[in-house]
Amino acid sequence: MELRKRQAKILQDLFEKKRISVDAILDEYGISKRTLYYDLNKINDWLSEDNFGMANIEDKEIVIEIANLAGMEKRMHRGKEYYFSSEERRAIEFLFITLNSEKIVIDDLKNAFDVSRNTILSDLKSVKSEIEESGELKFCNSIKQGYYVTGDESTLRKIIQEKINELKTPEGKAVLKIYMQNSLFELTKNEIDFYKLCICIIKQYELDIKNEYILSDMQTEGFMIQVSWIRSLKGYTIKLSDDEKNALTGTLSYRSVENSVEKMARCGIEMVQEEVYYLASMLLGIETTGFKTHREEERFIEKIADQFISNFERITCLVFYNRSKLRHELFHHLRALFYRMKYGTPSDNPLTRDIKQMYSFVFEATRRAIAEVGNDFMRDIPDTEIAYLCIYMVSNLDEKKVHQSAKYDGSILIVGPKNMAIATLIKEQIQNLLGDSFEYDVISLSRLKTRMLSEYVMVVLVDVPRGKVTGENVVETSIVLNKEDQQKIVDILQNEKLLSKYNNKIEDILSIVEENVTQPIERKELYFSLFRYFNSRKGYNPSEQPGMECILGEKTRTEVLPDHMDWEDTLHYGSELLDSSEGRLWERIQNLVSRDKLQTYRFEKDAILIHYPMQGEQQREIKLLKMISEEGVVCPDGKKAYLILCLTTIDKYSHFSLLDEVYRFYGKKTKITELVESYKQ
Template identity: 35%
Template sequence: MAKTKEGIVVRANLNGRQRNELHDLSKAVDGILVADMMSKYKISRRSVYYDIEKIHQWLSSEGLGHISVVNQVISADGISWSQLGRFFGEHSSTHFSLEERRALTAVLIVLSIDPVTIASLMDYFGVSRNTTIADIRELRTELCPRGLDLESSPTGGYSVKGDEITLRKYIWLKLQELAASGRATDVKRHLQVTLTKATNNDIDYYELCRSLIKQYESDLQTRCFLDSAGLEGMMIQVSWLRGLAGHWVEMGREEQLTLMGTASFRSVQMSAEKLKRVGIILPSEEVLYITSLLLGIKTADFMAHSEEDHYISNLTERLIANFERVGCLTFVNKGYVHEQLTHHIRPLYYRQKYGISAHNPLTNDIQKMYPMTYEFTRRAATLSGMGQLSDDELAYLTVYLSSDLDNKMLEQGDTSATKVLVIGASNMSTATLVKEQLVDAVGIQFDFDYEEPEKLKRWTLDSYALVLTLVQLPPDISGENIVSITPFLSDDNRQQIYGVLRRNRIISRYASLIDGIIKIVSNSLPEHDATILESDKLHFELFRFFDERDRGLMGPPVIQSQGSCILPDTIAVSEGSTWKEAVIAGALVLQNGATSSRLVERMENIIRSRRLLYYRPEKDVVVVRCPMYGDEGAHVAAQVVVSPDGVRFPDGEIARVVICIATINRYSHWGTLYALYEWLSVPDHVAELEESSPVGLNRGGKR
């Protein structure tokens, strides 16, 4: 028995650990080694002796016997275990494991108004000074990697300093640990006591928190699927307590604007006004934080703002890199694209984080105007781990990823369907003659420019649908859209012109529709009269009737050898070939179509330097970019290479079909690529390629 200073008799109680130690002694016939007790409860030798002394005093005061330590062995003497069992049934106490004690120590330090000192922690947990110091040392070690510091002062006790959102996420982890071991009630009790002191108002704060949540559910006509232990509700109380103490979560401007535009924020804002009546006055920062909790924030995703910033930056870089892979291109000004895209990725990340949908009024227009860029963006986003984004989000990304692309050439190919350049016309009569013959041949009214060969710049030629040269050009000036002609167009000149214009995407996008019309007409004519329908001139005459603005007429892409530049002969590599050999085999065939090309040598260098751009549109198919920039006779073409047993690419997956696509600039291959992706998305088509009978190659890439 013990007496207070006022002389009131009170019963001395054992804490949970001491009760457990006494229970262990009841089952140990020969006693328990001090070292074994230290190991089991993870406490110091001094704590064990402290517990023994407390147990001995308590047993003596209750007349139940005593315990002692002889030769480092703890033994019991004269204890009535049956009477002791009945006594324990009438009294309860609390024992904390090592993990529970350290987690709760962190919570007490962060969420207490009164100073938390070594003495107060010793008294709360019933442990020795050395044990408490060891817990503090471990806590400091745990906080340091998170950028948090454990500080102490003689009057204020211990406190944790650092980024507030990092601290909140750390507390969230500690609450989860305590809830898992059944200790959430201890935290709930502590929050109630502390908030009562902070507001000088003794009400049930957990129920107040539940009322706020119910009001939120009513305002938004939804349900908050909170944790069964009420941890989200406790985090709202943590927000109240930290906010009252002057510690606020500071969010970035983009995240604030995202949250403030929601009905959730308006609901929490109204509840915050009501909280003022009970002494809880919250800054706007904490209103935003509580909104984020109710929207379902994953508080353990990132432990600090810096981690979140790093993730957003990496996500932007991944999206750009994957767009380059899918589109088989390289951004010229990648820094500019990254800067522009980051401005959108951050709010997009927050919308995904909080489950907020975006509305883009231009989505339909963007899908129709930029179908290829939109499709490449969708594939790049999926490849970057962004999941299935909505059409509205993809439309926004399409615009930002197009920021470095020539707006005039984008989706129109690398050439404009309305402009033709004539080089080397000696006089206006010659120029007019060429112009009239071209219009008569294709039926399209072009805008004509004229230039002398000595004033030419190679990079300006890509902005024309067609370049007609009457003179021999320097070797360094070449391009897929250049045709050498005579003043009077020959049949060969016309065929070359038709080939160039058919590849122009503004014209080729109507190819399937025009071919469909011609087929309908041909079915109504006798066979001997149908030959006239096969002329290229008729094809271009029909093109004139389609309204440039009506993009809804664009039919689904169709892979054809002529229209999409897919080479007709599939080739095969022998069993046991590597992915490198498959790529070189495809490059070799592509190089054969261009004189003086160094494509194979270039691809070998790219492979060695690990700068290969490849994309896997389907499970067994890999598309590889083969740049032919500056090569004489450079052209857009795709060569299919089949491996009977498959080749393993650097991504670790097998590919049985490798498609090498030759590119001559950033855009000219997009029509082929777009049609290719659409065609490959049909499972039967992939199987057709795998089961085809290709031309065989040996290891050296020779037919």
């Protein structure tokens, strides 16, 4: 007689180990006690044929007594068959069910693995529990369809790949290769070797990208291309978001797959377009993020948005009161950015240089905030992408509530798209043109009311369809003010008699200049330069703000901390030195700490910034206190800081210029080291 594969494997184990616990056998082979007793009877029948010995159960262990070692060894090595472990068997069962061309029932699996019905039922119970754990998939069974899996296709594909990777032996992979070839033949009636075709696609891919990236496991990738074919032929395709498709379209991987698919189509082998995107993402690295579901990926992006906003608040020492709105706007942009960075296709931004110049501090804060997120995809974001994020932050910083009452003398309303990033750029251009002579409000088109046209001296429409809003004081422009737009602005302001105060004087100066220079002058640019000069108001100047003079120079207060100061002691010490409100600042800091709202930012390895907000205090002023610790203070992040900067703020924006100076001045570790060493001496 001949033993079945499982029985032969149990006998081989007994032959090598002489004694094995019953529980170990049951666990390893995933069988019931009844099946084990049946197998032992068959093993003993085989042993008794040539008087090789006997296997018995003693004290919950199976023990074999061998009477003819040489004869048994010779016969066991005759015609050996491979036996799948319970893990391999369950993986292959799942792959059979998801990659079948016809329905799969228990008898199909029972015959394929030569195991009992109870063993198959136990296997399927384990498979069901595992794949339904994510909540995205459901393991089903019906008389008409047999066993099948429904749910999110992206999740299913990733589990399929996991199961393929669980096949560690050549025998397991060989079984899968034959099974998928048979399924594809039944689905297409094409006798081509599909696995070889998949390997050709991969090799062509490597040629197309000029060996910039070599696939680490060509066999697994080849299997996954076959999986894509089988699943799509059965009507199941991967649905990628438009953002991800747009990012993929710009990759060399996508173009390579697209060309291969076009060649196959000419030979009568079709693949749906959705699967081209999927294969491109797979060849770029299907396991890049490790997410099993789109919802999981969305939660990840939401987390990035939250971290980014929190980081920006800590770095700039402010709080966004419209946080949910900003988070919503950033989510949609970060999702697209995530895919662009994931597939190496960062976008171009022709306004990057202008944005860096106009919003230098906010740009730097944005760069620091996104770098602090700590995700690999966000680690090396180029300036072009940071510039887009910067505009989102600027538009939420500058957006003001539009007053609904009387007209404001010298107020200009700027109306833009929903996120107002472009409108903010136009606001900056108009400010550069007119100086600080006017107040500016920025709103989205959806918030514009007809009565507002008469409440402002001028309404500037940015990137709004022509003719949608009309009026004598309305200027329509794109994202860049041209000379015609500038002239219309002048005409409107002159009609409002807002330029008349200095107009004659400016015109006289221009006439004198024209009479005394030989070359033509840029009259319009010079007009606005003179207008800004005569209309300039005493605006914000860091050197004129209380507590800002020589803020980083010798007059800045510097203290050396006493030895053995912990974090709480340091906070208290800083409060006492900064406070002019009878202890209220320390009470405020304690309250912030208790609610986990205290803002700190480790801007260099050995230096930390602590925000001491003084909004609402009568004797408030912007102050910067430098505290030096020779031994280092252990901060909440578990690391030491030798330089502690304590900053008081009086409102949302007045301290920006100071912070800009701080980050620039202490932007190098050598500065901090030199400072600490100088006080040690």
